[in-house]
Amino acid sequence: MSKYNVLVVDDDADIREAIEIYLRSEEITVLKAENGLEALKTLEEKEVHLMILDIMMPKLDGIQATFKIRESSNIPILMLSAKTEDTDKIVGLNVGADDYMTKPFNPLELIARVKSQLRRYTNLGTYAASTDELQVRGLVLNKKAKTVTVDGEQVKVTPTEYKILELLMEHKGRVFSIDEIYEKVWGDPAFHPENTVAVHVRRIREKIEINPKEPKYLKVVWGIGYKMEK
Structure with missing residues (x-):
């Protein structure tokens, strides 16, 4: 049974499926959502240890979703975007993202960053809701x-x-x-x-x-x- 649940939020079904394949190879359970609104609903219903969040999405984009998430949760957020401008990276990190990658991304780098954030989350006290x-x-x-x-x-x-x-x-x-x-x-x-x-x-x-x-x-x-x- 997987120790971690990672929520992948992207309006591109192919990207969601690809990331799921990469993470499942590491025995990570993948939850999926098409936009920020679905992501917030999933967070209310499921235990999530990390989120991979696209910036450009309909209904509720990644920046707005991060604002809402940070009102009540400190789970690691890895932002994805097709844009490469530094301003997008800065905005994403300023609103509460923990890391940032641009598309297209290297699958091995994505896995490495996910595993790094999960270790930090579970070992340094941010995964505190279920610990003493x-x-x-x-x-x-x-x-x-x-x-x-x-x-x-x-x-x-x-x-x-x-x-x-x-x-x-x-x-x-x-x-x-x-x-x-x-x-x-x-x-x-x-x-x-x-x-x-x-x-x-x-x-x-x-x-x-x-x-x-x-x-x-x-x-x-x-x-x-x-x-x-x-």
Whole structure:
């Protein structure tokens, strides 16, 4: 039985079939969708460990689909496009893609990049929904033991600080507004929660950052909120 499910999203049936043949040779299960809307529906119904996503598609293109996916998921996204301009690559990576290939592509290179992303996803903590640990480089949160360590050293955090870290680490790279953090962590409607959240974030930084004024883990996105750096 395959360990991984890869979702291939392309409006060209021949490309979908070709990629399926390549990946099945590596004992990877392939799910397929014709456009971004079908991809989002598949993500809701199936467990997906990586997505190969074409940019130019009808109904919902790859850029728009990536925006939607990154609202709730950190699965690796490998973008495909017939275009070769650097601007397409930059846009794709900026909206949240992890890698980029242009068509036509070398099947061996595609397989190598897919396997590399899957290893990173499962070994470095982003595949955390079904594991007991969340990890961002030296920062590790153990959901079973309810502990937080930095470079192997345990740090003491309050339950609220723990919940904030857990929320941000489960969605690395996603920016949460102050209202979102308050409502998800405190469980109450947000009513001017700026100071409350800011105080907790400052305390967390003092515990996990070498230099809280130049954080490498918990970053502020000015005018929007906070995120855990990938």
